[in-house]
Amino acid sequence: MRYHSHIMTSLCIGAVTAAYTPLPFTASYTAGIIIGSLLPDIDEPKSYVGRRSLGMSHKVKEAFGHRGMTHSLFVWAVIAFIVMVESSSTFSIGFVLGYLFHIIADFLSVQGVPLLWPFQTKRYKIPLYRTGSALETVLFYGAFALLIYIGSQYHLFYEWWRSFLLLLRQWM
Template sequence: MLGRTHFMGGALAGLALAKSMGLPLGEVWAVTGIAGFSALLPDVDTPKSTAGNVLFPLAFVLNRTLGHRGATHSLLAVLMLALAGAFIPGVKTIYLFAFVAGYLSHLLLDFLNPEGVPLLYPFGGRFSLGLFTTGTIFDNLLTVVLFAILFAGLKF
């Protein structure tokens, strides 16, 4: 999926989390934003991505050592980042949950791609439903649908 699709999917996951917890509007926006941006992070393993452009040196190293859709697209990565976040002083638990929700949304969306994701890395195996190829009309349509749902859910 494209970065914009991942951002919308992550933001929608954050919105669902915030709404399910009955958070006030300011917190809804914060959780939605955190989840949207964290949904971009698994693609830090390629310099061609939004996260890879921002964190180019890291993206270059990760791409050379692990390749795209490798370790950063696994449940192990989610667990390691969540644990690391839990030890950052002052981080609110809801923001950590938002980060995890966004990151997981990325894995879910890439699971729809024929290339799949190595959810159980390093134990091998890729998982895929093979429904949408990145950059196709279906990817673009999914972005629009996710945006519409997100827009309706935020209720400006």
């Protein structure tokens, strides 16, 4: 999945999560989702995050390959534990969820992901789409439409703007 599709599908699932749980749909929560949804692709130097990693993505890809370690549920659980022990902020929660949503989205691709790495290198998948395909484009726009619908129905955008303005006020 391309980076903008990861962002949109993760924001959509994050909005649904916020609509049906006590999680607030704030600016910091959505920032965490966006960053978390991009980070697993640090293992690909040509990815959006890889091009901005100051060469780190080359080292990660060299050591583990693309869709290797960074796409593992075990690694996600370790990262989630560390992040949540350090801070249980809405940003941290969004980051952990965004990372998980990325893995789930790639699980639905024809390439799959090594969910059980380092215990097993087998790639698991439900081959729904191919990266860059027309179906991925449909998923992007479908997620966008659902995000707008859920955001409107549950007044999530009002909550987001309110939190954003509060953050701005703190910085000034």
